[in-house]
Amino acid sequence: MPIKIEEDKLKEGLLGLVVALVEIIAEVLKLQAIRRMNDGLSPESIERLGQNIFEIFQTIEQIKKEQGLEESVNIIRENLDGVIDEFLDTLVNPEE
Amino acid sequence: MPNEIDSKLSGRYIYGIIPSVTGFQTTGIDGNPVYLIFYRDIAALVHSCHPKAYQSSNREQVENWLRQHQNVLDEALKHTNSLIPMSFDGIIDGSSISDPDDILKQWLQERYILIKDLLEQLSGCVEYGIKIYCSNEMLTAKVTKENPEIVGLNDRLMSMSKGTAFLFQSELSQKIRKAVAAECQILGNEIIAKIRQVVIDLKENKLDKEVSCSQRAILNLAVLANQDKAEIIGDLLENLQTSGHYNVVFTGPWPAYNFVKDLN
Numbered sequence: 001m002p003i004k005i006e007e008d009k010l011k012e013g014l015l016g017l018v019v020a021l022v023e024i025i026a027e028v029l030k031l032q033a034i035r036r037m038n039d040g041l042s043p044e045s046i047e048r049l050g051q052n053i054f055e056i057f058q059t060i061e062q063i064k065k066e067q068g069l070e071e072s073v074n075i076i077r078e079n080l081d082g083v084i085d086e087f088l089d090t091l092v093n094p095e096e
Numbered sequence: 097m098p099n100e101i102d103s104k105l106s107g108r109y110i111y112g113i114i115p116s117v118t119g120f121q122t123t124g125i126d127g128n129p130v131y132l133i134f135y136r137d138i139a140a141l142v143h144s145c146h147p148k149a150y151q152s153s154n155r156e157q158v159e160n161w162l163r164q165h166q167n168v169l170d171e172a173l174k175h176t177n178s179l180i181p182m183s184f185d186g187i188i189d190g191s192s193i194s195d196p197d198d199i200l201k202q203w204l205q206e207r208y209i210l211i212k213d214l215l216e217q218l219s220g221c222v223e224y225g226i227k228i229y230c231s232n233e234m235l236t237a238k239v240t241k242e243n244p245e246i247v248g249l250n251d252r253l254m255s256m257s258k259g260t261a262f263l264f265q266s267e268l269s270q271k272i273r274k275a276v277a278a279e280c281q282i283l284g285n286e287i288i289a290k291i292r293q294v295v296i297d298l299k300e301n302k303l304d305k306e307v308s309c310s311q312r313a314i315l316n317l318a319v320l321a322n323q324d325k326a327e328i329i330g331d332l333l334e335n336l337q338t339s340g341h342y343n344v345v346f347t348g349p350w351p352a353y354n355f356v357k358d359l360n
Contacts, residue, residue: 034267043260050259 016072019064020080023073026056106191107147108133108200111168112351113140113180113211122171125150125164133197135204138211141172142200147189169351177323178219180211180359181351207359214357221296221320222349224329227304228287228315228336229343230280235312239275246271280314287315287336294328295319299354311343318354 033049041049064070111124116132116139124130128143152158165184172179188203190196204211240246249268253261292298297320303313321329326349333344 030263030266033263034270037263037267046263047257047259050261050263052259054259054262 012067012069012072013076015067016069016076019060019067019069020073020076023060023077024080026053026060029053029056105144105146106189106196107145108140108142108188108190108196109145109150110182110186110188110200111141111143111165112172112182113138113204113215114172114176115139115178115215117175120172120175122168123164124168125161130168133200133204135201136208138204138208138215140200140204141168144196145187147187147191149185149187151185173351178215178221179351180214180218180356181353183353210357210359218320218352218355220322221352221355222323222326223352223354224319224321224326224346224348225350226291226315226317226319226329226333226347227313227345228284228317229311229345230283230314230341231343232276232310232312234341235276235279236272239272239279243271243275246275276312280312284314288317290332291317291319291329294325294332295321297355301354314342320352320355323349 030053033053036049037046064073109125109128111130114132116134116137120130120132120141122130124143125145128145130141130143132139133142150158150161152161162184169179169181188196188200190199193199240250246268249264249271253264253268256264288298288300299318301316301318303316305313319329330346333346336342337344
């Protein structure tokens with residue numbers, strides 16, 4: 001499924017795509033941090049890790065707000081979700 | 097004024113298969129007259145067309161075709177209580193022989209026993225669609241209150257410093273999401289068990305994607321039931337709806353599309 005980016009909003013689309021990807025990477029980092037936290041990280045390390053990741057998310061939110069990218073990031077992420085859903089469906093039900 | 101049957105056209109659009117009946121007359125897609133092609137005691141509902149798929153980028157046009165396809169099946173059900181519906185746009189190309197009807201007769205002949213069995217199974221039965229949605233708020237409240245792991249995490253969260261609380265809060269959201277999905281599965285299975293008691297067959301279809309922020313789809317079912325069971329199913333679903341936890345969408349009766357085996 002193609003990701004739709006309007007030509008006259010190319011800048012917004014491109015920047016939105018970059019921010020969407022950064023957001024996804026930040027979420028992966030957060031998942032890894034949760035895993036490490038449950039693997040027995042010290043309380044100080046958990047706090048430091050949590051603070052750092054919290055700040056990454058705050059910065060992403062700030063950029064989205066300043067650049068008016070909230071909607072385009074949402075659309076891009078929904079489209080990416082759709083692509084992944086389709087891909088997983090094909091893997092799970094190859095005959096359909 | 098309906099079009100006339102042009103048997104010289106080499107395509108045959110198939111609406112469905114029924115036990116042989118007499119006096120069936122209706123018009124189908126684009127006003128084409130629908131007629132029956134018989135083999136022994138079964139018949140295919142068809143119209144003559146070019147062997148070319150009905151395709152259009154105009155949504156209204158496609159919806160119109162689908163409605164006309166459905167109308168033919170509804171009309172057929174007035175003449176018989178058993179029907180094997182075919183999906184939209186099933187066209188057989190008979191351009192290789194002089195009488196295209198013969199290719200369909202041969203198709204019926206090759207599948208005669210399968211078709212007869214299926215017609216018998218579907219006799220007196222119709223399909224209903226049942227979609228059930230549940231309030232996200234209710235589900236989240238339920239798991240937040242009842243799941244001991246989530247209750248424990250929630251309690252610990254109060255006394256944590258910012259960075260730690262951020263990670264714990266994220267973990268908590270993950271656990272709530274998983275617990276809600278598991279809860280939906282349990283509720284869905286409970287409902288399925290009740291519905292199974294009043295239907296002949298049941299098929300679970302893919303759930304709708306997120307319907308709205310407040311609603312979550314928990315079931316999308318096609319059920320095969322005797323025509324006289326509509327009220328019983330309706331009552332059962334009404335009880336779910338009036339419990340206040342669910343939104344129910346009940347549609348039909350439809351031809352039994354979801355319960356037709358692949359005839360090819």
